Amino acid sequence: MVRTTENKIVMIVRRTRLDELVTRFNTQDQARFYVEHLGADFTDYLKEDTTYKEAVRQASEALSRHGRLQIVQRDFVSNFIFGPDDTVVVLGQDGLVANVLKYLNGQMLVGVNPDPGRWEGILLPFSVPDLDHLIPEVFKHTRPVLDVTMAEARLNTGETLCAVNDLFIGPRSHTSARYSIQIGDRTENHSSSGIIVSTGLGSTGWMRSVLAGAAGIASAISGQPVEGLDNRSFEWNSDYLYFSVREPWPSTTSSADITFGRITPSSPLVLVSRMAENGVIFSDGFESDFLQFNSGTEATVTLADRKGHIVT
Numbered sequence: 001m002v003r004t005t006e007n008k009i010v011m012i013v014r015r016t017r018l019d020e021l022v023t024r025f026n027t028q029d030q031a032r033f034y035v036e037h038l039g040a041d042f043t044d045y046l047k048e049d050t051t052y053k054e055a056v057r058q059a060s061e062a063l064s065r066h067g068r069l070q071i072v073q074r075d076f077v078s079n080f081i082f083g084p085d086d087t088v089v090v091l092g093q094d095g096l097v098a099n100v101l102k103y104l105n106g107q108m109l110v111g112v113n114p115d116p117g118r119w120e121g122i123l124l125p126f127s128v129p130d131l132d133h134l135i136p137e138v139f140k141h142t143r144p145v146l147d148v149t150m151a152e153a154r155l156n157t158g159e160t161l162c163a164v165n166d167l168f169i170g171p172r173s174h175t176s177a178r179y180s181i182q183i184g185d186r187t188e189n190h191s192s193s194g195i196i197v198s199t200g201l202g203s204t205g206w207m208r209s210v211l212a213g214a215a216g217i218a219s220a221i222s223g224q225p226v227e228g229l230d231n232r233s234f235e236w237n238s239d240y241l242y243f244s245v246r247e248p249w250p251s252t253t254s255s256a257d258i259t260f261g262r263i264t265p266s267s268p269l270v271l272v273s274r275m276a277e278n279g280v281i282f283s284d285g286f287e288s289d290f291l292q293f294n295s296g297t298e299a300t301v302t303l304a305d306r307k308g309h310i311v312t
Helices: 017-025 028-037 042-064 074-079 094-101 128-139 206-222
Strands: 008-013 068-073 087-091 108-113 145-155 160-163 166-171 177-183 186-192 194-198 241-246 260-263 269-273 279-283 286-292 298-311
Touching (some): 008 042, 008 074, 017 028, 017 042, 028 042, 042 068, 042 087, 042 128, 068 074, 087 094, 087 128, 094 298, 108 128, 145 166, 160 166, 160 279, 160 286, 166 177, 177 194, 186 241, 194 206, 194 269, 206 241, 241 298, 260 298
Parallel strands (some): 008 068, 008 087, 087 108, 108 298
Antiparallel strands (some): 166 194, 166 279, 177 186, 177 269, 241 260, 269 298, 279 286
């Protein structure tokens, strides 16, 4: 096949649910038996698998016409070395876009929806047939690009972790997180279920559910409706983050006054762990992508120095 450029394109793909079941049960027949034995519809797994793999095939053909294509499985993204001029194409869902974006440093990311009938795809504005006209425009820098603010946790150990949607700081299991919290000139000790830090891109996700719960509780106690609290999203490129403390416990040794607020470059969130073990910081809902946050570890949470770049 003759390609139009020598530009490098990296396409990120994932395993389907069927792939994961076959890995677990060794064969497709055994996977079918397991699923149908529980009363579920196995044909949905087959349909999703067929649709996704056909999208991978078509996308591969299209991208190979325009550059040097390398296909990378999602599991290897965290260790993959992206070139500074690589164009990264993610064959979604949304969560895969977020997971890939935090490992990039200046590269353009194109989110492609492999199955529009199944996935809404807020971060997947394109479909596979768009690639033939889209990729040349990306190479020519004529496509609009949205800068995305990311959050970053920096530890006093030198370790860092970025997040495109949100960071969670707290216990690995369903126990209490103990830490000191500082924002601006306010400091107190906490015992809680942990802290969520949200970016603008993530503000319609986990943070929205936290605010919806808070609104429901306030409404039930006051007898008055609390409207609009669960729709307070903010722009993806905003120069601030929001944090929310989950289930803070006021006691003789812990307070519950600092529970929600804005993080800016000049006013970071500073946390010092008082958990002997099982303290973690993980990002974007991936519990396998985490930092240890145990006794004496200090985490400074603020905006990341770099931004993500999503083609629109």
